[in-house]
Amino acid sequence: MKTVLSSISSKRSKADLFVVGYFEKGKLAKEVSQLEPEFAKQAAAVLSQGRFEGKHNQIFSNFNENSHEASEIVLIGLGQSKNYEPACLRKAVGKIVAVAKERKAAGVRILLDSFAGGKVNLSDAAGIFTEISSLAAYDFDKYKSRKEGKPKKNYPQAIDLLSAQKSQGKTLEKQIQIETAIAEGVLLARDLINEPGNIMNAPELSRRARDLAQRKKISCKILGESELKRLKMGGLLAVNQGATTPPALIILEYGSRFKSKGTVCLVGKGVTFDTGGISIKPAKDMEKMKYDMSGAGAVIATLGVVADLKLPLHVVGLAPTVENNVAANPQRPGDIIRMYNGKSVEVLNTDAEGRLILADALAYTALYKPRAILDIATLTGMCAATFSDKASGILGNDERLIAKVIKAGEQTGERCWQLPLWEAYGDQIKGHHSDLYNIGGAYGGTITAAMFLKEFVPEKTAWAHLDIAGTAWADSVRYDSAKGATGVGVRLFTHLLLNWK
Numbered sequence: 001m002k003t004v005l006s007s008i009s010s011k012r013s014k015a016d017l018f019v020v021g022y023f024e025k026g027k028l029a030k031e032v033s034q035l036e037p038e039f040a041k042q043a044a045a046v047l048s049q050g051r052f053e054g055k056h057n058q059i060f061s062n063f064n065e066n067s068h069e070a071s072e073i074v075l076i077g078l079g080q081s082k083n084y085e086p087a088c089l090r091k092a093v094g095k096i097v098a099v100a101k102e103r104k105a106a107g108v109r110i111l112l113d114s115f116a117g118g119k120v121n122l123s124d125a126a127g128i129f130t131e132i133s134s135l136a137a138y139d140f141d142k143y144k145s146r147k148e149g150k151p152k153k154n155y156p157q158a159i160d161l162l163s164a165q166k167s168q169g170k171t172l173e174k175q176i177q178i179e180t181a182i183a184e185g186v187l188l189a190r191d192l193i194n195e196p197g198n199i200m201n202a203p204e205l206s207r208r209a210r211d212l213a214q215r216k217k218i219s220c221k222i223l224g225e226s227e228l229k230r231l232k233m234g235g236l237l238a239v240n241q242g243a244t245t246p247p248a249l250i251i252l253e254y255g256s257r258f259k260s261k262g263t264v265c266l267v268g269k270g271v272t273f274d275t276g277g278i279s280i281k282p283a284k285d286m287e288k289m290k291y292d293m294s295g296a297g298a299v300i301a302t303l304g305v306v307a308d309l310k311l312p313l314h315v316v317g318l319a320p321t322v323e324n325n326v327a328a329n330p331q332r333p334g335d336i337i338r339m340y341n342g343k344s345v346e347v348l349n350t351d352a353e354g355r356l357i358l359a360d361a362l363a364y365t366a367l368y369k370p371r372a373i374l375d376i377a378t379l380t381g382m383c384a385a386t387f388s389d390k391a392s393g394i395l396g397n398d399e400r401l402i403a404k405v406i407k408a409g410e411q412t413g414e415r416c417w418q419l420p421l422w423e424a425y426g427d428q429i430k431g432h433h434s435d436l437y438n439i440g441g442a443y444g445g446t447i448t449a450a451m452f453l454k455e456f457v458p459e460k461t462a463w464a465h466l467d468i469a470g471t472a473w474a475d476s477v478r479y480d481s482a483k484g485a486t487g488v489g490v491r492l493f494t495h496l497l498l499n500w501k
């Protein structure tokens with residue numbers, strides 16, 4: 001998908017769809033009567049007869065070969081301008097893409113100025129069109145067979161944003177450039193996550209990370225099995241015992257340590273498939289567990305975006321990557337393992353594996369003396385049960401950091417909601433023959449998982465944990481996502497880092 005900005009006075013050829021936004025109880029954008037006088041008359045009649053009111057995502061469309069901008073002109077309702085905010089426009093763009101797909105419209109022209117209003121300025125609108133059109137058009141169809149000689153076509157293919165606001169050109173171009181990079185990152189994360197477990201394992205994810213690092217000119221270090229053994233990363237090694245492919249700690253590094261804003265470490269859970277291990281999961285929905293590397297996918301993709309945007313920061317992305325399986329010499333419930341930071345853990349449930357690999361990676365960040373650590377993981381089913389797909393859980397040891405992440409979530413639509421991390425929960429994970437248990441009993445599972453992680457965060461370091469079990473996968477088509485991986489975290493992290501002080 002390509003988004004370009006053009007001035008209303010430019011010379012242009014005809015598109016397939018021309019889309020105009022309309023606020024309920026508002027006026028038709030004045031540019032419409034200049035550009036498409038015939039359509040403007042029709043729209044006035046339709047509006048006066050109350051056949052189209054401009055309710056959110058309501059559509060009126062007209063096909064006319066003689067129109068100038070496109071043979072089909074679409075009016076889309078945006079609701080009342082007093083209620084209009086970024087979330088409304090995101091859904092409207094999703095709707096526009098759905099219409100373009102239905103009509104097999106390759107080129108879509110948008111009267112951008114008609115989509116600014118309420119809490120959405122022109123530059124927000126340009127950004128949202130760029131981002132959502134590309135996310136909504138995405139599909140993971142590389143394994144679908146195709147008729148020979150029939151190359152696959154995705155619709156829409158290009159979005160042309162038409163604006164009369166010449167003076168804002170530079171700002172809009174910048175916004176389009178930023179959101180193009182972010183969207184590319186989200187799609188990369190989705191591509192990594194949607195790959196099935198028979199293709200995507202630690203060696204494969206390592207290759208993909210290395211490729212990305214080469215393309216984006218960032219550094220990439222991959223700690224393989226022997227290195228992990230030498231470092232005594234007991235968590236990573238224990239979880240991977242049941243796998244037939246070797247584990248990896250993938251480390252991508254952007255920028256230099258000497259930047260004044262300090263180092264930010266991003267840590268993403270990379271379980272390429274989670275069978276549960278000996279504490280095996282039920283068969284129903286187990287296929288979804290290929291998304292148990294959504295955290296790793298988000299972290300790897302974010303590093304690519306940060307490099308594209310040339311942010312003045314030092315960002316290190318760590319993705320501990322394993323397969324939680326029962327094939328080779330799996331962990332037994334009750335096994336006692338020793339972690340990278342020296343603490344011992346009784347593995348009461350081999351399905352609580354994410355925290356074991358994150359623990360080693362979190363402790364390892366100490367090497368980078370980070371100013372902040374963010375980890376992101378499909379960690380607990382309980383988090384999905386609590387928030388459904390509407391919010392990620394956030395917990396941590398630093399209220400200021402948490403507030404920043406929550407704010408970035410409000411801006412991007414990747415919302416987070418905080419849960420408490422009170423010391424009182426610590427009792428639930430105290431070990432019997434060890435320092436810690438890896439599970440905290442039947443209640444408060446999202447919190448006790450985070451309490452466990454906290455034991456491995458380097459001392460005096462700001463840290464926030466995101467549980468994306470509910471938000472990383474769309475069970476059905478959404479305005480901005482096909483069924484499958486959502487790529488949650490990329491937009492959130494990038495916006496956080498764009499505003500990092």
Ligand code: BES
Pocket residue numbers: 274276292349351352353354378379380381382384439440445469470
């Ligand atoms: N990957 C799962 C978390 C998960 C479960 C995400 C269901 C989405 C849907 C994680 O490794 C896991 O299995 N967690 C266990 C922890 C329990 C054993 C304490 C869970 O949530 O059931």
Ligand code: MG
Pocket residue numbers: 274276324350351352353354
């Ligand atoms: Mg598990």
Ligand code: ZN
Pocket residue numbers: 271274292351353354378379
């Ligand atoms: Zn898992």
